[in-house]
Amino acid sequence: RRAILDLAPETFFYVSCNPPTLARDLKELREKFTLNSVTPLDMFPQTAEIEALAVASLR
Incomplete structure (x- = not known):
């Protein structure tokens, strides 16, 4: 997180x-x-696991 900041x-x-x-x-x-945005991605169907893709931009 610090590196991104x-x-x-x-x-x-x-x-x-x-x-x-x-x-x-x-x-x-x-x-x-x-x-x-935050987009959920069902990369592992039939499981409780979920991925998420967040997109952010500099203010």
Whole structure:
């Protein structure tokens, strides 16, 4: 998270398989970034597992 804040890319994509960790990280990153979208991805059908793709851009 610190590296993303320090580098401050114009846009970044975050892929996560852990929703609580994704929420924690995005909360910290919101000081410099606006969350554009979060898309759930069912990469493992018939299981409880889910991936998420978040897209954020520099404020």
